[in-house]
Amino acid sequence: MRGADTRETEFAEFMVGRWPWLVRLAYALTGDWGHAEDLAQTAFTKALISWPRLRRADDPDAYLRRILLNANRSRFRKQRVPETGAAPQEQAVTVPDGTDELDQRSVLVAALMELPPRQRAVVALRYWDGLTETQTAAILGCSAGTVRSQASRALAKLRMSPHLHDGSTSR
Missing domain, CATH: 1.10.1740.10 (RNA polymerase sigma factor, region 2, helix turn helix motif)
Incomplete structure (x- = not known):
């Protein structure tokens, strides 16, 4: 016992x-x-x-x-x-004014939900959890090159996400 x-x-x-x-x-x-x-x-x-x-x-x-x-x-x-x-x-997402951290986080998560599951996992592990490419690859059971390419594609999609833009066309 x-x-x-x-x-x-x-x-x-x-x-x-x-x-x-x-x-x-x-x-x-x-x-x-x-x-x-x-x-x-x-x-x-x-x-x-x-x-x-x-x-x-x-x-x-x-x-x-x-x-x-x-x-x-x-x-x-x-x-x-x-x-x-x-x-x-389809869920409506309100674009915040940028001053409230909670709203910003909600907008970021809404953008993350648009990513395919594999890319979302790479972003969550690499940038949210702070793991290296090698650690992320080991957890996901893929190569570091796959992690790099998935991260690159995910970040490109996030840059284009309407959730992360305030309506202005400048970057």
Whole structure:
């Protein structure tokens, strides 16, 4: 019984220390705080199941990121085909005046949601989470060159996103 208590305590400490970070990363992937918390909970549930292996990993955060990305991919696949067969509703996004950080973040997330899932994952890991190209490639299971090309394409799309422009034509 003592071993189970120790395991639960270790995992609880691991989870509490990483919860805010993982929810923020999930938010960068989903664009919705509710979905982000659900995704983080799913990732931690899977991490608990794999805890003996995870706690011995060289980089448990990378392992946890991988679990989160896989859970997000599964979520995205399930959402891809609407159950009703109807086209998804377009959501109106209000362009902020640029003074409110929360509005700016919402606009950025709206622009991120326009990216394909792979490009969104690259942007979230590279620029939101601050990983190197090599670290991002390892987590996504691709080459550093793929990360560079996906990041380049994503940034080009973000530069053209109407969500990130205030209506002026100057850059």
